[in-house]
Each structure stands twice: as C-alpha cells, then as structure tokens.
Amino acid sequence: MFIGHYGPAVWDAHRANGVRLWHGFLAVQAVDFVTMALGILGIEGRGRLDTHPLAFDIAYSHSLVGSIVISVIAALIYRALRPKAGRKGMIVIGLLAFSHWVFDLIVHRPDMPILPGGDNYLGFGLWDFPWPAYGLEVLLLGGMIAWWLSVTRGPTWTMIASWGLVSLMSVMQFFLMTKPTLEFQRTGILPPLPEGPGLSIAGIVVFIVFAAVIALIERSRRPKTA
Numbered sequence: 047m048f049i050g051h052y053g054p055a056v057w058d059a060h061r062a063n064g065v066r067l068w069h070g071f072l073a074v075q076a077v078d079f080v081t082m083a084l085g086i087l088g089i090e091g092r093g094r095l096d097t098h099p100l101a102f103d104i105a106y107s108h109s110l111v112g113s114i115v116i117s118v119i120a121a122l123i124y125r126a127l128r129p130k131a132g133r134k135g136m137i138v139i140g141l142l143a144f145s146h147w148v149f150d151l152i153v154h155r156p157d158m159p160i161l162p163g164g165d166n167y168l169g170f171g172l173w174d175f176p177w178p179a180y181g182l183e184v185l186l187l188g189g190m191i192a193w194w195l196s197v198t199r200g201p202t203w204t205m206i207a208s209w210g211l212v213s214l215m216s217v218m219q220f221f222l223m224t225k226p227t228l229e230f231q232r233t234g235i236l237p238p239l240p241e242g243p244g245l246s247i248a249g250i251v252v253f254i255v256f257a258a259v260i261a262l263i264e265r266s267r268r269p270k271t272a
C-alpha cells in the first residue's frame with residue numbers, strides 16, 4: 047500500500063493526545079522508512095520475490111515481528127522527542143506505525159514473512175486487482191482528509207491545498223503502482239527493477255515532503271472542539 051497508509055494518520059484529529067496529523071503521516075510510514083534505509087544499505091530491495099511488478103524483497107522490515115519491533119521503536123522515539131504527548135500519544139504512534147503492516151497485508155502479494163528473513167510469506171494480494179486496489183487507497187486517503195477537514199477549521203486555502211495534496215498523491219499512486227500492474231497483466235512483461243539506492247532515497251524524500259506539506263497546512267487549522 048502507498049497513499050492508503052495515511053488513512054489512520056488522523057487518529058488524534060482533536061489533538062486530545064497531542065499527536066499532530068503530520069506526526070501521524072511519519073508514523074504510518076515508519077516501516078517503509080526502515081525498508082528504504084535497508085535498501086540504501088543493500089540489505090533489502092535486491093530483487094522480486096514473485097513474478098509481479100509489486101512483489102518486493104522486504105523480508106526484514108515487513109515481517110510481522112520486524113514491523114512490531116519497528117512500531118515499538120517508533121513509539122519510544124516519539125516518547126523521547128515529544129514527552130508532552132504522554133503515554134497515550136506514544137501508544138497512538140506505535141499503533142499507527144503497526145497499522146502499516148496490517149494495511150500492507152491486504153494489498154501485497156505474499157512477500158511479508160512472519161519472522162525477519164523467514165520464508166512463510168503472507169499477503170492477500172489485492173494488488174492483483176489494480177482498480178479495486180486503487181479505489182481502496184484513494185478512498186482511505188481522501189476519506190481521511192475529508193473527515194479531518196470536517197472536524198477542524200481554517201482558511202479556505204488550507205482546504206484547497208489539502209485536496210491538491212490528495213490529487214497529487216492519487217496521481218503518484220496511479221503511475222507508481224496501478225499502471226505498472228495493468229501493463230504487466232496485459233503484456234506479461236515485468237518492468238525493470240530500479241537498481242541502486244536511488245529509489246530508496248527518492249522514497250524517503252517523498253514521505254518527508256508529504257509530511258512537511260500537511261504540517262504547513264495543519265499550522266493554519268484548529269480542531270473545532272478546542
């Protein structure tokens with residue numbers, strides 16, 4: 047999953063636990079941040095596990111146990127960086143980080159082992175149905191933003207910018223995930239796998255830009271109940 051991961055990021059929309067939306071944006075991708083770090087180090091991302099454009103070598107970061115460990119570490123880092131969010135804030139961040147694995151389980155082809163480096167792979171493979179998968183991802187992101195805009199208030203530009211971000215992310219989703227799958231299903235030819243750390247670095251930059259943009263928008267919006 048890509049943009050759909052952001053669905054639960056809005057958990058603390060009323061800021062009861064001090065978890066900002068942009069914190070959620072980073073937390074839900076904690077597992078993929080590790081994937082990209084391991085990709086730069088050459089530990090993951092060395093090939094495909096399956097004849098599918100979206101079946102990855104992610105045996106450590108996306109293993110069930112690995113994802114739990116990453117989520118606990120993300121929660122502890124958050125606790126250290128933002129003590130005023132308290133224990134509840136820490137737990138929210140940990141659960142948001144773990145939601146990544148649960149959402150990936152729905153869409154991934156079986157490329158997610160239970161144990162790090164293990165070989166009993168999980169994945170329900172919704173990505174084999176490119177349009178329903180695309181619909182789910184756009185709905186999760188769009189639904190989240192629609193709800194967030196409804197429970198917060200702010201100037202009109204923040205609404206336009208929020209939907210602009212949803213549109214941009216939806217276009218990226220189509221070209222990075224949906225289109226390669228459709229083409230593979232039509233032609234049977236796997237697109238070439240990008241080599242080197244370039245893709246990982248690009249991924250990290252993209253996730254940080256998404257979080258920075260929503261942070262900028264969030265600065266001008268307040269919870270309606272506050």
Ligand SMILES: [Zn+2]
Nearest residue numbers: 047077078150
């Ligand atoms: Zn992932």
